[in-house]
Amino acid sequence: MILEALIQNWVPQYAKVIDLGCGDGTLLESLHQLKSINPYGVEIDQKKILSCLSKNIPVIQADIDESIRDFEGLDFDIAILASSIQCLRHPDKALSNILSIAKKCIVTVPNFAHWQCRLQLSQGKMPVTKDLPAPWYATDNIHLCTIKDFEMLCIKLGLQIDQKKYLGTASSETFLSTRFPNLFASLGVYLIGSK
Numbered sequence: 001m002i003l004e005a006l007i008q009n010w011v012p013q014y015a016k017v018i019d020l021g022c023g024d025g026t027l028l029e030s031l032h033q034l035k036s037i038n039p040y041g042v043e044i045d046q047k048k049i050l051s052c053l054s055k056n057i058p059v060i061q062a063d064i065d066e067s068i069r070d071f072e073g074l075d076f077d078i079a080i081l082a083s084s085i086q087c088l089r090h091p092d093k094a095l096s097n098i099l100s101i102a103k104k105c106i107v108t109v110p111n112f113a114h115w116q117c118r119l120q121l122s123q124g125k126m127p128v129t130k131d132l133p134a135p136w137y138a139t140d141n142i143h144l145c146t147i148k149d150f151e152m153l154c155i156k157l158g159l160q161i162d163q164k165k166y167l168g169t170a171s172s173e174t175f176l177s178t179r180f181p182n183l184f185a186s187l188g189v190y191l192i193g194s195k
Contacts, residue, residue: 085109095107107189
């Protein structure tokens with residue numbers, strides 16, 4: 001998978017990594033195998049926590065909004081927030097807090113301005129896409145944003161975007177997703193840090 005390979009490329013060998021919203025631990029497991037990272041997961045879903053534990057991934061059950069500050073002083077090299085930022089109650093505060101516990105953060109942002117979302121909205125329906133797969137009544141998403149919105153938030157918070165990639169619906173970079181990301185990228189992937 002291109003997204004996983006991209007994240008693997010941005011995570012240094014032997015890094016201390018916290019994955020906020022780690023799901024079943026598959027990403028942390030692959031990073032541990034490929035990069036010999038020191039993995040740590042945070043997840044709220046009990047079934048996903050059990051899956052992490054079955055993979056020998058250290059994980060705690062916690063709400064990201066409530067518990068980020070609990071990790072201060074643990075000095076993580078990288079935090080990962082993959083397709084979770086739109087589920088947080090205060091994404092702006094969360095980003096600042098994440099960068100107080102980790103030197104860098106990898107964030108993936110489903111783009112609500114992608115042409116498929118715009119088309120569905122023009123038909124009077126809330127979008128359902130590969131990167132926003134749940135219908136409106138069953139989604140955890142509470143703060144949908146666009147690529148442009150996210151990058152403007154980083155500027156407002158004084159965060160530095162070290163690297164970014166814009167992926168199309170096939171989870172790969174295309175000419176259109178790179179040239180016109182707010183319209184043709186379904187997912188923005190960022191490596192951010194404090195200035």
